[in-house]
Amino acid sequence: MDGTDVTEPHRRVVRLDAGCEGDAEIHVAVWGEGPPQIVLLHDGLGSISQWRGVPAEIARRTGATVLAYDRPGHGASLPVPTGPWPIDWLRIEADRLDVLLAAVDARAPLLVGHSDGGSIALLHAARHSNVSQVLAIAAHSWREAEAADQIQRLCDDPDGVIAGLGRHHDDPAAIFEAWSGVWTSVPFETWDIRHELTAISVPCHIVQGDADEYGTSLQATETAAVIGPNAHATLIADGRHLLHHQDPDVVVDLVVERWSAS
Numbered sequence: 001m002d003g004t005d006v007t008e009p010h011r012r013v014v015r016l017d018a019g020c021e022g023d024a025e026i027h028v029a030v031w032g033e034g035p036p037q038i039v040l041l042h043d044g045l046g047s048i049s050q051w052r053g054v055p056a057e058i059a060r061r062t063g064a065t066v067l068a069y070d071r072p073g074h075g076a077s078l079p080v081p082t083g084p085w086p087i088d089w090l091r092i093e094a095d096r097l098d099v100l101l102a103a104v105d106a107r108a109p110l111l112v113g114h115s116d117g118g119s120i121a122l123l124h125a126a127r128h129s130n131v132s133q134v135l136a137i138a139a140h141s142w143r144e145a146e147a148a149d150q151i152q153r154l155c156d157d158p159d160g161v162i163a164g165l166g167r168h169h170d171d172p173a174a175i176f177e178a179w180s181g182v183w184t185s186v187p188f189e190t191w192d193i194r195h196e197l198t199a200i201s202v203p204c205h206i207v208q209g210d211a212d213e214y215g216t217s218l219q220a221t222e223t224a225a226v227i228g229p230n231a232h233a234t235l236i237a238d239g240r241h242l243l244h245h246q247d248p249d250v251v252v253d254l255v256v257e258r259w260s261a262s
Contacts, residue, residue, distance in 0.1 A: 007056050014069075016099050025078040026100060031055050032065035036106040038259065040068040041097070041117030043138075043242075044179040045161075047075040047168040054244050057252045058112075062259045067104060071096075073175050080171045084181025087188055090116060094123035101130055108132040110262060112255055113139060114244060115214070116179075119193065122223070126199040133203040135258045137251065138212055138241050141223040142192035143183070147214045151183045194226045204231035205258055209239020209246075 009029035016024045029048045030036060040055060042048070048068045059066040070077040071093055086092070097120060101109065111134045113121030118139025125134050140147060154161050158176060165172035182188055204227050208220035217235050224233035236243060236250060244251040 009055070009068075014100060014103050016096065016103060022079070024072045024096065026069050026072070027075050027077045028067055028069040028100075028104065029055070030065060030067050030104075031059035032063075034065050036067035036104055037064040037109050038062065038066045038255065039097075039101070039106060039109045039111050040066065041111065041113035041121050042068070042071070042074065043115035043117055044183070045165060045175060046114065046117065049075070049168045051244065052248065054248050054251055057248070058255050061252060061256050064110075064259060067106065067109075069100065073171070073178060074169060076170045080174050081178035082174070083177065084185060085178045087182065087185075087191065089182065090119050090193070091123055091127075093120045094127055097121075097124050098128045098130065106130075110135065110255075110258055112258075113137065115139065115241065122197055122200065122204070122227075123193060125202055125204070126196050131202060132262055133205075133258060134200070135205045135207065135254060136223070137207045137243060137254070138209065138215065138219075139206065139223065140215060140219060141194050141197060141226070142219075143188055143190070144215050144219070146216060148184055148189075150214050151180050155180050155184060194222070197223065197227050200227050201230065203258075203261070205254070206231060206233045207236060207243075207254060208233070209236045209241065209243055211238050212241045214241045 009031045011029050014026045047070050055066045055068050073081045111121040111131050114137045118136035121134050162172045169175050206220045206224045220233040224231040
């Protein structure tokens with residue numbers, strides 16, 4: 001997009017009639033013009049604003065149209081959850097993404113997902129055929145004790161976390177309860193989607209920081225292994241969970257690499 005200013009995105013609300021998943025009002029931001037070609041999926045407490053300058057830089061360097069969106073309860077998107085997410089909420093969001101992509105005319109985009117957003121991107125690729133490839137950063141394919149233990153520490157003193165989330169979400173307490181409640185629940189202890197990911201046929205790059213406080217490096221290596229020869233794993237030295245905050249240039253480089261390979 002040489003000569004085109006992609007710093008400020010176009011913003012709008014997309015109203016979805018997602019059938020059994022229920023209606024939703026999804027806030028989206030688009031950097032560039034035309035149908036989205038790269039779609040960003042935020043983490044479990046994330047939002048459009050928490051991507052910071054990453055989407056604009058991706059748009060600038062790739063020339064692609066980039067879309068980021070707030071899932072229900074995140075940012076100002078509706079509905080706001082009441083209580084913990086259901087155990088299968090990641091599958092629900094993978095199917096809702098299918099409806100959203102159709103609504104914004106995104107045809108075979110590159111999905112870039114972080115953490116829970118990475119899990120959603122992988123599940124979507126396993127369940128739907130309308131994506132070209134997936135870059136999953138710090139995604140979870142099964143529940144590790146490391147993640148639950150870290151989240152429980154946040155639950156033990158949530159006030160500071162919720163106050164920080166208030167800069168990005170209309171109802172930060174609700175989104176924290178929904179996310180932390182499901183991750184620390186007994187039924188979620190056996191959550192595992194590895195068997196579902198064997199259905200993925202598009203290229204996948206699975207990335208994990210080797211200092212990620214919410215998961216071990218096995219999340220990357222085993223996830224790539226179960227997907228098969230169309231997937232590969234990369235471990236980022238000293239990389240922590242919020243890699244796009246710690247070193248946004250690394251994340252942008254990863255996206256540019258995947259886009260160039262398409």
